[in-house]
Amino acid sequence: MTTSDWPLWEVFVRSRRGLSHTHAGSLHAPDAELALRNARDLYTRRGEGVSIWVVPSAAVTASSPDEKDPFFEPAADKPYRHPTFYEIPEGVKHL
Amino acid sequence: MATAAQRITRTPAGDGPADKTAAAAAYEAAFDAAVAADERIEPRDWMPDAYRATLVRQIAQHAHSEIIGMQPEANWITRAPSLRRKAILMAKVQDEAGHGLYLYSAAETLGTSRDELLDKLHSGRQKYSSIFNYPTLTWADVGAIGWLVDGAAITNQVPLCRCSYGPYARAMVRICKEESFHQRQGYELLLALSRGTPEQHEMAQDAVNRWWWPSLMMFGPPDDESQHSAQSMTWKIKRHSNDELRQRFVDICVPQAETLGLTLPDPDLRWNQEREHHDFGEIDWSEFREVLKGNGPCNEQRITQRRRAHDEGAWVREAAAAYAEKHAAKGKEAAA
Amino acid sequence: MTETTRTPQATVAAKAPRTRESVHHAAALALGDDALVLSHRLGEWAGHAPVLEEDVALANIALDLLGQARVLLSMAGDEDELAYLREERAFRNLQLVEQPNGDFAHTIARQLYFSTYQRLLYAHLATGDGEFAGLAAKAVKEVSYHQDHAEQWTLRLGDGTDVSHERMRRACQALWRFTGEMFQPVEGLDFDGEELRAAWLESVSAVLRRATLDVPEGPQSGGWSAGAGRQGLHTESFGRMLAEMQHLHRSHPGASW
Numbered sequence: 001m002t003t004s005d006w007p008l009w010e011v012f013v014r015s016r017r018g019l020s021h022t023h024a025g026s027l028h029a030p031d032a033e034l035a036l037r038n039a040r041d042l043y044t045r046r047g048e049g050v051s052i053w054v055v056p057s058a059a060v061t062a063s064s065p066d067e068k069d070p071f072f073e074p075a076a077d078k079p080y081r082h083p084t085f086y087e088i089p090e091g092v093k094h095l
Numbered sequence: 096m097a098t099a100a101q102r103i104t105r106t107p108a109g110d111g112p113a114d115k116t117a118a119a120a121a122y123e124a125a126f127d128a129a130v131a132a133d134e135r136i137e138p139r140d141w142m143p144d145a146y147r148a149t150l151v152r153q154i155a156q157h158a159h160s161e162i163i164g165m166q167p168e169a170n171w172i173t174r175a176p177s178l179r180r181k182a183i184l185m186a187k188v189q190d191e192a193g194h195g196l197y198l199y200s201a202a203e204t205l206g207t208s209r210d211e212l213l214d215k216l217h218s219g220r221q222k223y224s225s226i227f228n229y230p231t232l233t234w235a236d237v238g239a240i241g242w243l244v245d246g247a248a249i250t251n252q253v254p255l256c257r258c259s260y261g262p263y264a265r266a267m268v269r270i271c272k273e274e275s276f277h278q279r280q281g282y283e284l285l286l287a288l289s290r291g292t293p294e295q296h297e298m299a300q301d302a303v304n305r306w307w308w309p310s311l312m313m314f315g316p317p318d319d320e321s322q323h324s325a326q327s328m329t330w331k332i333k334r335h336s337n338d339e340l341r342q343r344f345v346d347i348c349v350p351q352a353e354t355l356g357l358t359l360p361d362p363d364l365r366w367n368q369e370r371e372h373h374d375f376g377e378i379d380w381s382e383f384r385e386v387l388k389g390n391g392p393c394n395e396q397r398i399t400q401r402r403r404a405h406d407e408g409a410w411v412r413e414a415a416a417a418y419a420e421k422h423a424a425k426g427k428e429a430a431a
Numbered sequence: 432m433t434e435t436t437r438t439p440q441a442t443v444a445a446k447a448p449r450t451r452e453s454v455h456h457a458a459a460l461a462l463g464d465d466a467l468v469l470s471h472r473l474g475e476w477a478g479h480a481p482v483l484e485e486d487v488a489l490a491n492i493a494l495d496l497l498g499q500a501r502v503l504l505s506m507a508g509d510e511d512e513l514a515y516l517r518e519e520r521a522f523r524n525l526q527l528v529e530q531p532n533g534d535f536a537h538t539i540a541r542q543l544y545f546s547t548y549q550r551l552l553y554a555h556l557a558t559g560d561g562e563f564a565g566l567a568a569k570a571v572k573e574v575s576y577h578q579d580h581a582e583q584w585t586l587r588l589g590d591g592t593d594v595s596h597e598r599m600r601r602a603c604q605a606l607w608r609f610t611g612e613m614f615q616p617v618e619g620l621d622f623d624g625e626e627l628r629a630a631w632l633e634s635v636s637a638v639l640r641r642a643t644l645d646v647p648e649g650p651q652s653g654g655w656s657a658g659a660g661r662q663g664l665h666t667e668s669f670g671r672m673l674a675e676m677q678h679l680h681r682s683h684p685g686a687s688w
Contacts, residue, residue, distance in 0.1 A: 005210050006416060006482075008203060025266070026200040027484060028209060030415035031422065034583060038484040041491050042193055046273070064139055162483065169477035176680040177511050177688040178467075178504075181474070182497050188477045189490035196483055234679055284688075292686050400478065408481020410598070411535045414591025421590065 007056060009035040011043055014051040021053050029054075130331055135261035138204040146330055149323065150260050151207050152221070153332065158198035159216045159223035163397050165191045167231040168240060176234060183280050184237060190277070194270045201262040217402045225383065226309050228391030235288055235295075235302035241281015243303070243310040243348070249278060250344045251314065259331035282351065289356045296356075303352070304360045311375075312383045314341040345373050455562055456507045457523070458619030461661055462563070463503030464524035467514060468669075469545060470496035471676060472532055481535050488580060492542070495573040502566055515680035519663075519670050526660040527609035529669040533602065536588055536595070540602035542581035547634050548613045548627070550574045555622055563620070582638050589642025596643065603639065604647045611652030612660055 006028040012021035024043045029035035035054040043049065080086075088095055122141040129136060136142055165188050172188065175181035199209045215221040226244055231237065252274075255267040288299035315321055315337040327333035335343075345364075352359050363376035385391070473493035480486040504510040527545055532538050553574055556567035588599040613631070614624040636646045659665075680688075 005208070006412065025197055025269075026203065027196060028482075029484065030412075030587070031419035034415065034484075034587075037580065037583065038488065041487045042196055042484065045189075045193065045487075045491070062139060165478040165486070172474045172477055173471065173675050174679045176515070176683070176686075178497065178501050178514055180688055182494060182501070185474055185477065185490055185494055185497065189487055189494070192483050192486040192490070196487070199483075287688055291688075292683060294683060295686055404479045404481070407479075408485075408535070410592070410594050411481035411485075411588070414595030415587045417595075418587040418591045 006030045007058065009039070009054045010057050010060060011035075011039040012053040012055070013039075013043055013049040015048055016050055021051065024048075026057060032056075130259050130329075133259075133331070135264065136259050137261045145326070146332075147205055149327060149330070149332060150263065151202055151205050153327075154198055154202040154205075154263055155207070155212045155215070155221050156223060158195045158202060158212065159221060160227065161191045161195035161198060162216075163223045163227045163401060165195075166397055166400060167227055167229070167393075168237055170231050171234060171237050174234070175237075180284070187241075187277055187280065190273055194273070197266040197269055198263075201260075201266040204262045213405065217398065217405060219389070219398065222387070224313060225386040225391060226313050227397060228386050228393045229305070229309055230392050232305075233298050233302060235285065235298040236306070238281045238284035238288065238299065239302035239306040241277055241279075242285055242351070243281075243306045244313070245274060245278040245281060246348065247310045247313040247344055249274060250340050250347070254334040254340075257331075257334060263332075282355070285355055285357065299355075300357050303357050307360050308378065308382075309386075311341060311345070311378055312380075314338070314344065316380065316383070342372055345375050349373055455619050458563070458617055459503045459507040460513070461523040461617045461620070463500050463507060463513075464522050465528050465545070465549070466496040466503060467500035468522070468524045468672075469528040469541075470494075470500060471672065472528065472530075472541075473538075475532055476538070485535075489538075492577050492580065495570075495577065499566070499570050499573070506562070511680070515677045519665055519673055521663060522665065522669075522673075523661055523663065524665075525609070525612050526666050526669075527606065527612065529660070529665060529672065530606060530609065531668050533605075534598060535584075536598040536602040537605070539581055539584045539588060540599065540606050542577065543585050543603075543635065543638065544606060544610050544613075546574055546578040546581050547631055548610075550578045551627055551630050551634070552620075552622060555627075556620070559621060561621060585638050585644075586642045589639070589644040599642070600644055603644060604649075607647035607649060607651060608653055611650065615661060617661060 007030075008026050009029055009032075010026050011024045013024045014021045024039075027035065027038050027042055029038050032054060036052060039052050039054055040049075044052070123143065126136070126140070126142055126146075129140070136146075168184060168191075169188050172181065172184050175184050199212060202212060203209060212221065216223065226247075231240070249271065252267055252271055256264055256271055258264045258267065285299050285303070288295040290296075315324075318324060318336045318338045321337055324333065324336060328336070348359065349364065349366075361376045363374060365374055367374045386394070389395075470493045473489050473496070476489045476493075477486065480489055500514075501510050504513045507513060525545075527541060530537070530541055550571060553567040553571040556563045557571050558564075585599065588595040590596070610631075614628040616624055632646075639646050
């Protein structure tokens, strides 16, 4: 890294209380403190957020698209994890 | 350092040469199928090299345009004639810096760093939209840029929100949402001038006279001369042809100009009942090519200012990097 | 001073006996002009910042200040008449805020000095029941962020490289003599100048020390240099700034924009 080449950070914004942080984009900053401030200025200029996370992009470990099948397909054939799998007689409430 | 963006480049792997070809074909088929099904391509997906290169070129040019595009408008921030207009203009120029950043960030997911892209801009190896090589001579130019230049940009950009590359499409959604005020403020500014004093009206008409034709050129060369169009359409990076978007823009502007009480500087402009579109005059493509080659009124000035800001800021960026390094080291010592 | 004042409101205020209204007017002008002039200076950075993220950050601060200026000037009269039609001598801003941007270190030093003052003053005004309490309560949140921005950068420039340290040192020193004016009394504002000076000095000194910078020595004001902006006496570059800011508006008398 050249001295002027600031690392990349991923930005996550909680748009309002009750919601989880969502990936908003990335930016460059020399350190975490400025990354947070830059994120505030860049991604919440119009009041889009109540809380921000910044994570060094280099620290993100991602699943690879090749692993899509072993990672995510087993979940697709377990319909019993979803409430719609179960038939309940009509008129039963609060289920 | 390895960033997420740099770690994404994946090549089909296999044991022997035969496997490689087979695997490559399988990857390509999967990519084609995803594009055909209107699914989004995401950073870690396999993609043809040419697709990646086209995207980097287009997103970079788009980002550079936002950044260079700050200059002609920033030229009037210190002279804005009312505090309300000053606030609007400052917010708009700030948005452009922000939009440049969103786009550089999208380009970085393709494995190209922002420093690399800026370097290509500064050395003239990557382009930005030629429209920003025209000067802003009066206050009315700020209005004409908002109405015509941003209007043309929006016509181009709205379909990009459905572009096949996910990060670019998402950046465009954010940008289009934020830009909705840019065009309206320009129109409102021109309306105030057009309905103002005779001098103000004349200022507005003069600006429209100068910006109309360059705005039409923003859609790029005619379809039969456009180098990259066909492939970009197949890849769904692009959804409409240059001429199609240009026609759409002209049709939108004509009634808007009437309400403004301003004339579009084209004697051949008229409604064609048969086509149900407006006919318009011949565009001077020699001017377009000249500006593209670097011979526009402000090419030199724009790139010089950009380079100067970057060079003069080097010591600041270095200072912050040095500080971060020092304090990261201190943090480790403390933890040890 | 009235000869050089074209604005009807300003003229009336200058001639009128010191009623509560004219006091209010003078204070609104002082605070409003500070915000207006500094916002204008920060606006000059657009497209010139050392890194794009700072283009966005400086514009945010400039927009906050412009918003404050518009509220304050509107308390004193018509915002555009006051901004565009007053002569230099009728402006009541501190000389500090009109100082040219210089390099990024100068801009940050100016931000550090001013935002620390503004945060302390507004926090104080917000607790009172004067006519500025409402505005101050809202603005103090914005200004705290400005101060934080200035402090973060003071640390990085002061404790960054040798080059940045030297630039920051020079900037802090050069602007020091414009800081004394901030603690002079302002008609219509209720604050204790010496208390404010002590709090300001404590806050600024702490940041400078963390940034490995010395607190500048020398007077915080001089015979001519400072203490005069609030009375309408400004520095050379201010006239040029106003000429640029007011030119278009004045070229079209009576026009609306």
